[in-house]
Amino acid sequence: MIIGSVESCLSRIYGDSAFNDTMSTRVSNAMLIGDIIGQIGFGAVIDRLGRKFGIILCTCFVCLGIALATASNGVTPTGLFWMLVVARGLTGVGVGGEYPCSSVTTSEAAEESGRSRGFWLCISGCFVIDFGFLVATIVPVVLLAICGMDGLAVVWRLSLGLGILLPVSVLYFRLKMLNSDMYRREALTKNIPYWLIIKNYWSRLAITGSIWFLYDFVSYSFGIFSNTILSIAVPGNSLMQTWCWNIVLYVFYPFGALVGAFLVDRLGRRYTMASGFFAAAVLGIIVGALAPQLVKVFPLFVILYGFFLAFGEMGPGDCTILVSAEMYPTAIRGTMYGLSAAIGKAGAAIGTQVFTPILRALTVRTGGDEIKAQGYVFIIGACISLIGCALTLIFIPELNTEKLERQDIEFRQLLEANGYDLSQLGFATNESSVNPADEERQGK
Secondary structure, eight states: TTTHHHHEEEEEEEEHHSSHHHHHHHHHHHHHHHHHHHHHHHHHHHHHTTTHHHHHHHHHHHHHHHHHHHTOSSSHHHHHHHHHHHHHHHHHHHHHHHHHHHHHHHHHHHHHHOOHHHHHHHHIIIHHHHOOOHHHHHHHHHHHHHGGGGGGHHHHHHHHHGGGHHHHHHHHHHHHOOOOHHHHHOOOSSSSSHHHHHHHHHHHHHHHHHHHHHHHHHHHHHHHHHHHHHHHHHHOHHEEEEEHHHHHHTHHHHHHHHHHHHHHHHHHHHHHHHHHHHHHHHHHHHHHHHHHHGGGGHHHHHHHHHHHHHHIIIIIHHHHHHHHHHHHHHHHHHHHHHHHHOOOOOHHHHHHHHHHHOOOOOOOOSSSOOHHHHHHHHHHHHHHHHHHHHHHHHHOOHHHOHHHHHHHHHHHHHHHHHTTTGGOOOOOOOOOOSSSHHHHHHHH
């Protein structure tokens, strides 16, 4: 989400003629496209080569991409922009890889440890991501306060560059991590029956992918373009004021994810997700219908906008991560999770691509009334959320009481019924994710 602040800096430094809408969309979408590649690629990698290998490799991609983005340069501004596009795409490959690598690893670790799988997967997934969004809105404000409007070049480069601190800080611990016992036991690393997997799991992929698509279409569009929405609502605000309001807005992201984490094991995945979709839809309709009146009380507009985003994180934000990890067996969990997430990111890429043209077209149709046009955009987001709510209630099963091992048992039965040699399952390694002291006690 930090790219919104970076784009604001680039627009002011180089002007709208050089950094136009087309280039802005390319910069925004570069990481999303990289995400899709990383999600699909690393999803397959962690199933074939191990969870540890995948998570270390994607960390390296993130670090390299951030370094190149921070150092972006060119003979002309256009050259600089294109280097930034490529670097952001490379970062996206690593960030996209984090989705299957981190979520699948966390779900298996929580299952083996006996902890609440739903709560911890939400905390380590959606909540951490959303907390990162919040930090990404605070950093540019601090840098702008230090550097001032004359130092925007430093602001945007450091805003990107400081992001390398987190992946570097966790790399050591990832080098020490182990593949889960579930993966070592159930891994399918050779002679993979792709057609059998597609034939039996395509319907689940259609469900998890479609709901993730709808969620990301709304969430990323309204998140990445929050600066645009806020500047339209109060055109007289300075860059600093807009960014500060953005911080208030983004506080709602981790708040929503945290509430969802406490609900998923109580209400269940299906009802938590549906509730979030429905609440976001209701609030979107209210904000959309009353937009001209709400912007006159701008703090109220920001609060309602924030709750609109928070309900999305509480429901589908948390639960898409959960169900995409829980609906598939260990042997193909990374691949299917990655494909589900990639379909979701396709929704994000399409949403960010069409957001500006839709807003511009609606502005023309409303006779140049940008506020009313913005209200219609909220109503469109609400309608998409209602579709997501309906799909959730119809197709998502209740998974909070099921063990992940049940999926593995069913998958083994499927393989055996189709003549697959079950002795080929397993990941050859001497490592164990069981504590040595526990192993010693078990031996006694």
